[in-house]
Amino acid sequence: MLFLAPMLVVLSVVAVFPVVYSFWISLFDLRLTRPRSVPFVWFDNYAQVFADPLFWTSVARTATFTVMAVAAIMVIATLMALLLNEEFRGRRILSAVLLVPWAIPYVADGLMWKWIYDSGYGALNGLLYQLDFIDKYMVWLGDTRKTLALIANAFVWKEVPLATILLLVTMKSIPADLYGAAKVDGANVWQRFVHVTLPALRPGFMLVMIYETMMAVRHFDLFFILTEGGPANASHVLAWDVYVETFRKLSFGTGAALAYLIALITFLLAFSIIRTMGKKL
Amino acid sequence: MTPRAARIGRNLLLLAASLLFLGYVLAPVAWLVSSSFQSESEITSKPPHWIPHQPTLKNFEAIFGAGERDVTYETRRKADPSSGGFIPSTAKNLLPAMWNSFIVAISVVVLNLLVSVPAAYAMAKIRFIGRQTSIYAMLVTRVIPDIALVVPFFLFIRKLGLLDHVGSLIITYLAITIPFSVFILVGYFESLPDELDKAARVDGCSRLQALLRVFLPLALPSLVAMILFAFLTSWNEFLLALMFTQTPASQTMPIVVASFTSDFTISFSFINAAGVLAVVPPVILAIVFERYIVSGLTAGAVKG
Amino acid sequence: MARIRFEGVGKRYPNGFVALEGLDLDIRDREFLVLLGPSGCGKSTTLNMIAGLEEVSEGSLYFDDELMNPVPPHRRDVAMVFQSYALYPHKSVYENIAFGLRMRNHPRAEIDRRVREAARKLEIEPLLERRPNQLSGGQRQRVALGRAMVRQPAVFLMDEPLSNLDAALRISMRAEIKQLHQTMATTFVYVTHDQAEALTLADRIVVMKDGVVQQTGTPDEIYEQPRNSFVASFLGNPPINYLDGTLEGDGAGVSFRRGGLRLALPSRAAQRVAGQAGREVTLGVRAEDVDEHGSPREGETVHGRVTSVLPVGSDQFLGVEVEGRPLFFRVGKEMQHRDGDNVALVVNVNRLHLFDRKDGRSLVW
Numbered sequence: 001m002l003f004l005a006p007m008l009v010v011l012s013v014v015a016v017f018p019v020v021y022s023f024w025i026s027l028f029d030l031r032l033t034r035p036r037s038v039p040f041v042w043f044d045n046y047a048q049v050f051a052d053p054l055f056w057t058s059v060a061r062t063a064t065f066t067v068m069a070v071a072a073i074m075v076i077a078t079l080m081a082l083l084l085n086e087e088f089r090g091r092r093i094l095s096a097v098l099l100v101p102w103a104i105p106y107v108a109d110g111l112m113w114k115w116i117y118d119s120g121y122g123a124l125n126g127l128l129y130q131l132d133f134i135d136k137y138m139v140w141l142g143d144t145r146k147t148l149a150l151i152a153n154a155f156v157w158k159e160v161p162l163a164t165i166l167l168l169v170t171m172k173s174i175p176a177d178l179y180g181a182a183k184v185d186g187a188n189v190w191q192r193f194v195h196v197t198l199p200a201l202r203p204g205f206m207l208v209m210i211y212e213t214m215m216a217v218r219h220f221d222l223f224f225i226l227t228e229g230g231p232a233n234a235s236h237v238l239a240w241d242v243y244v245e246t247f248r249k250l251s252f253g254t255g256a257a258l259a260y261l262i263a264l265i266t267f268l269l270a271f272s273i274i275r276t277m278g279k280k281l
Numbered sequence: 282m283t284p285r286a287a288r289i290g291r292n293l294l295l296l297a298a299s300l301l302f303l304g305y306v307l308a309p310v311a312w313l314v315s316s317s318f319q320s321e322s323e324i325t326s327k328p329p330h331w332i333p334h335q336p337t338l339k340n341f342e343a344i345f346g347a348g349e350r351d352v353t354y355e356t357r358r359k360a361d362p363s364s365g366g367f368i369p370s371t372a373k374n375l376l377p378a379m380w381n382s383f384i385v386a387i388s389v390v391v392l393n394l395l396v397s398v399p400a401a402y403a404m405a406k407i408r409f410i411g412r413q414t415s416i417y418a419m420l421v422t423r424v425i426p427d428i429a430l431v432v433p434f435f436l437f438i439r440k441l442g443l444l445d446h447v448g449s450l451i452i453t454y455l456a457i458t459i460p461f462s463v464f465i466l467v468g469y470f471e472s473l474p475d476e477l478d479k480a481a482r483v484d485g486c487s488r489l490q491a492l493l494r495v496f497l498p499l500a501l502p503s504l505v506a507m508i509l510f511a512f513l514t515s516w517n518e519f520l521l522a523l524m525f526t527q528t529p530a531s532q533t534m535p536i537v538v539a540s541f542t543s544d545f546t547i548s549f550s551f552i553n554a555a556g557v558l559a560v561v562p563p564v565i566l567a568i569v570f571e572r573y574i575v576s577g578l579t580a581g582a583v584k585g
Numbered sequence: 586m587a588r589i590r591f592e593g594v595g596k597r598y599p600n601g602f603v604a605l606e607g608l609d610l611d612i613r614d615r616e617f618l619v620l621l622g623p624s625g626c627g628k629s630t631t632l633n634m635i636a637g638l639e640e641v642s643e644g645s646l647y648f649d650d651e652l653m654n655p656v657p658p659h660r661r662d663v664a665m666v667f668q669s670y671a672l673y674p675h676k677s678v679y680e681n682i683a684f685g686l687r688m689r690n691h692p693r694a695e696i697d698r699r700v701r702e703a704a705r706k707l708e709i710e711p712l713l714e715r716r717p718n719q720l721s722g723g724q725r726q727r728v729a730l731g732r733a734m735v736r737q738p739a740v741f742l743m744d745e746p747l748s749n750l751d752a753a754l755r756i757s758m759r760a761e762i763k764q765l766h767q768t769m770a771t772t773f774v775y776v777t778h779d780q781a782e783a784l785t786l787a788d789r790i791v792v793m794k795d796g797v798v799q800q801t802g803t804p805d806e807i808y809e810q811p812r813n814s815f816v817a818s819f820l821g822n823p824p825i826n827y828l829d830g831t832l833e834g835d836g837a838g839v840s841f842r843r844g845g846l847r848l849a850l851p852s853r854a855a856q857r858v859a860g861q862a863g864r865e866v867t868l869g870v871r872a873e874d875v876d877e878h879g880s881p882r883e884g885e886t887v888h889g890r891v892t893s894v895l896p897v898g899s900d901q902f903l904g905v906e907v908e909g910r911p912l913f914f915r916v917g918k919e920m921q922h923r924d925g926d927n928v929a930l931v932v933n934v935n936r937l938h939l940f941d942r943k944d945g946r947s948l949v950w
Contacts, residue, residue, distance in 0.1 A: 017433075018430045018433040018434055018437070018456065019425050019429075019430070021433040021436075021437070022425075022429055022430060022432060022433040025432055025433060025436070076305075079298075080302060083295070083298045083299065083302055086295060088292070088295045088299075090299060094299060094302055094303070095571065095575070096568050096571045097303065097306055097307060097568075098306060099567040099568065099571055099574060099575075100306060100307065100310060100564050100567065100568075101306060101310075102567065103513060103563035103564055103566065103567035104310075104517070104559070104560045104563050104564060105516065105517035105518075105519065105534075105535050105538075105559055105560070105563065106517065106519055106535075107517070107519050107534075107535035107538050107539050107559065108313075108538065108556045108559045108560045110539075110542065111538060111539075111541070111542045111552055111553075111555075111556045112309055112310070112312075112313045112556060113309065114542055115312075115313070115316065115549055115552070115553060115556075116309060116312065118549070120325070121324060121325045121326075121327065121329065121549065122329075123312050123329055126327065126328040126329040129327075129328055130328050137327070157305075157309065161306075162578065165575055165578055165579060166578070166579065169579045214424065214426070217426075218426035218427070218428055220428055220519075220520050221519045221520065224519070224523070224539065225539055225542055225543075228543070239426075239428050242428050242429075242431070243428075246431065246432060246435075247524060252432050252435075252436070255431075255432055256429075256432040256433075259426070259428050259429035259430075259431065259432065260429055262426055262428060262429060263424075263425045263426055263429045266424060266425075266426060267424065270424070474669050474671060476667040476668065476669050476671035476744075477671045477673070479633070479636070479638050479658075479665070479667065479671065480665065480667055480671035480672075480673075480732075481673075481684075482636075482637075482638060482657075482658040482659060483636050483637075483638070483658050483659075483663060483664060483665040483685075483742075484659075484684050484685035484688055484732070484736075485659040485685055485688030485689050486659055486688055487657065487659055490659075490688070495673055498675045499673075499674060499675055
C-alpha cells in the first residue's frame with residue numbers, strides 16, 4: 001500500500017499542478033522583457049485579450065477551421081469505417097496502412113503537405129496540370145482564401161485514422177441480430193444503413209466530434225510549419241495567437257489568459273456537443 | 282440480380298473503395314518517399330516525376346554525412362543544385378536531434394511505466410479516499426490543451442534550470458503521457474475481476490507481488506499499447522520542444538525538421554529525405570504493433 | 586487446524602455503509618460452517634475478513650488465540666475458492682495449482698508431488714498443461730479446489746463455489762466437497778445463498794441479514810426451529826407459507842383465526858401466547874406439512890380452491906387459495922387435482938410456526 005503513495009504524489013504534481021498554476025499566472029502581468037516587476041492585475045489580461053480585434057478574428061478563423069476539419073473528418077471516417085466493417089480479402093492490409101498517418105509526427109505531415117502544395121514544383125499543381133484541370137501552376141497556401149482549407153486538409157488527413165477506428169468499434173458493437181431483424185422487416189441496404197447503422201453510431205459520432213473539435217481548436221503545429229499564421233494573418237488562429245503573445249511578444253500573462261480561454265472554449269464546446277447530441281441518445 | 286452478379290458487383294465496389302482508401306492514405310506519403318530519392322534537378326521538373334527516373338541516395342548521404350562537411354552560407358551557395366546540394370547549415374543537427382528524440386522517448390517510456398503501473402493498480406483495486414477524485418482530476422488534465430500548459434511549464438522548467446536540456450522535455454512529456462497511460466491501465470485493471478486479486482493474495486502474494494506476478498503479465502497488451510503511445514507522443518511532440526529547446530544540445534527531431542521547412546533556400550529533396558527519416562520509426566512501430574495500438578485506442582476511448 | 590473467533594466484529598466503509606455489525610461467532614476446529622443469506626447480508630465480508638482481504642474495522646478476530654486483525658492475507662494459513670474461480674488466465678492448470686506453494690517457497694519436488702496428488706484426487710491429471718480458458722466450468726471448479734487443497738491450509742474458505750455450475754453438477758459437487766472436508770480434516774467456512782447447499786453441507790449454519798446474524802445452529806435447528814420469519818422463509822423450497830391473522834383464546838387452548846379458517850396451535854406455542862387473544866400474528870406453514878389422506882378434523886384443516894398444479898417429478902406443487910391468500914403446498918402425486926377443485930388439506934399442527942406480525946420474532950422457538 002505504501003509503495004503507491006509516491007506515485008500518486010508524482011502524478012498529482014505532474015498532471016494537476018500546471019493546470020492550476022496556469023490560471024494563477026494569467027492573473028499577473030508577467031512579461032519576460034520586464035522580469036523585475038510582476039504586478040497582480042486580477043482579470044486585466046482577459047480584458048486586454050477581449051479588447052484586441054485580432055483576438056476576435058482569431059476566434060472566427062479557429063471556428064472556420066474547426067468546422068471544416070471536423071465535418072470532413074466525420075464524413076471521411078464514416079466512409080472508411082463502413083469499408084473496414086466489411087469482410088473481404090485485404091481488409092487487414094487496409095487497417096494496418098490506416099495507422100500510417102496517425103503514427104507520423106505532425107511536423108512530417110506539415111512538411112509533406114507543404115511540399116505537395118508548393119506553388120513552384122508541388123504535386124498538387126503537377127497533378128491538376130496533368131489532368132488538365134489547370135493550365136498553369138497556381139499559388140495555394142499563399143492564397144488567403146485557400147489557406148485555412150488547405151491546412152485543414154493536412155489536419156484531416158492525420159486525424160481521420162483515429163476517428164475511423166473509433167467509429168469502427170461502435171459499428172462492430174451493433175448486434176448482427178439488428179440487421180437480421182431489419183432484413184426480415186424488408187429493409188434494403190440503404191434503409192438498413194439509415195435505420196440501423198446511423199442511429200447506433202450516434203455515441204461514436206459524439207465521441208469523435210468532441211475529441212476532434214478539441215484537437216482542432218487547440219491545434220498549433222501545422223500553423224507553425226505551413227504558414228506561421230500567414231499570409232496576411234489568414235491563418236492566425238487562437239493557438240497561434242497564444243504563441244505570438246507568449247513567445248514573440250514575451251507577454252506571459254496575456255498568453256496564459258488566452259490559453260485559458262482556449263481551454264474554456266474547448267470545455268464549452270464539448271459540453272454543448274454532449275448536451276445536443278446526448279439528448280437524442 | 283443473380284447471386285453471382287451481386288457478388289461480383291460487391292467485389293468491384295469493395296475494390297474501388299479500397300483503392301480510393303489506399304490512395305487517400307498512402308499517396309501523400311508515397312510522394313514524400315518518391316521525392317526523397319530524386320535529385321534536386323529531377324524534383325523541380327514540370328510536371329513532376331511521380332516515380333524517380335534516376336533514383337539517388339544523395340539526399341540521405343547528405344544527412345548522414347552532414348557532420349563532416351562544414352556548411353556555411355558561402356559553401357552551400359557554391360554547391361551544385363542539380364545534385365541536391367542545397368544543404369542547410371543546420372543539416373548536421375538532424376542526426377543528433379534524432380538521437381535526442383530517441384533518448385527522450387525511451388526515458389519517458391521507462392519513467393511512465395514506473396509511475397503509471399502502480400498508480401493505476403492503486404486506483405483500480407484499492408479503495409482509498411479521494412480515489413474517484415484522482416481519476417476525475419486526471420481526465421480533466423487531458424482536456425486542458427497543451428498550449429495552455431506551455432507557460433506554467435516554461436516557468437517551472439526555468440526554475441529547475443532545465444531550459445534547453447532534454448530533461449525539460451522528459452518531465453513535460455511525462456505530464457502529458459502519464460494521465461493517458463494510467464487511464465488505459467485503470468480501465469484494464471478494473472476489467473480484471475477483483476477475485477483474481479484476492480486469489481493472488483490468499484495464495485501468498487503481497488500487494489506488490491500480486492501486481493508483478495498476476496496483473497502485469499495479464500496487462501501485457503495494454504502495456505505494449507501504453508509504451509507505444511508514450512514513445513510516439515515523445516517522438517512526435519512539437520509545441521513544447523519548440524518552447525524549451527534552443528540549441529542542438531537538446532533539440533529534438535521535429536524541431537530540426539521544422540527549421541528546414543522555414544528556410545526557403547533549402548532543397549526540397551533534402552527536406553523530403555529528412556521527412557522520410559522522421560516518419561520511418563513511428564510507421565514501423567505502428568504497422569508492427571497495429572493490433573495493440575487499435576485495442577489500446579479503443580479501450581481508452583470507450584472508457585472516456 | 587484452527588478455531589476462529591469473532592468478538593464484536595464490525596465492518597464500516599468510509600462512505601458510512603455498515604456491512605457487518607457486532608458479530609460474535611466461534612467457529613470450532615474442523616467444523617464445516619456455512620454462512621447463509623441474501624446478497625449484501627455481510628456473509629462475504631465475514632469470509633473476506635477471515636482471509637484478511639478486508640480489514641476488521643471494529644472488534645477482534647482470532648485464529649486460536651492469536652489476534653489476526655493486523656495480519657495480511659499472505660501471512661495467514663488460509664486457502665480460498667472463489668465464485669468465479671479466479672484462475673490465473675496466463676498460467677497453466679499446473680501453475681495455477683502450484684502458485685500458492687511457490688509463493689511460500691516450498692521445495693520444487695514437494696510442490697510437484699502435492700500438485701499431482703491433488704490432480705489425481707480431483708481427476709484432472711490430463712488437464713494439467715491446459716490454460717483455464719480451455720476448460721469447462723466444472724473443470725475450472727476442480728482446478729480452483731485443487732489450488733486450495735494443495736496448500737493444506739488451517740482454514741479452507743469457499744465463496745459461493747458452486748453457483749456458476751449447472752444444476753446437475755452442483756449436486757454432485759456438493760457430495761465431493763463434503764467428502765473433501767472429511768479427508769482434509771480442517772476448518773471449512775462456506776458462503777452461499779442457496780439454502781439447499783447449506784442444509785446438505787453444514788455442521789452449523791449462520792443465517793445473516795443486513796450485516797446482522799439472525800440465527801446460528803445445526804441445519805435441523807435452523808430448519809425446524811427458526812427464530813424469526815426471515816430465517817423461516819429463507820430455508821425450504823417452495824418457501825414457507827405465511828398467513829396473517831389473530832390469536833383466539835378458547836377453552837382448550839389458543840388457536841389461530843383468519844376469516845373462516847381456524848387452526849389449533851401446537852402446545853408449545855399455545856403456552857407461550859396463552860391469554861393474548863386478539864394479538865396480531867403471522868402463521869407459518871411449511872409447504873410439506875400438509876396431508877391429504879388424514880381425515881379432516883376441526884382445527885387442523887384448511888379448505889381452499891386449487892389455482893395451479895405443478896408436477897415436479899416425484900411429487901407435485903399445489904397452489905391453493907385459502908382465505909384470499911395464495912398458498913403453495915407439496916403433496917403426493919397420486920392425488921389428481923385440477924384448477925378450480927375444492928380441497929381440504931390436513932395440517933400437521935405440531936409443525937406450525939407462529940411469528941409476531943410486527944418484528945417477525947418467532948412465538949414458538
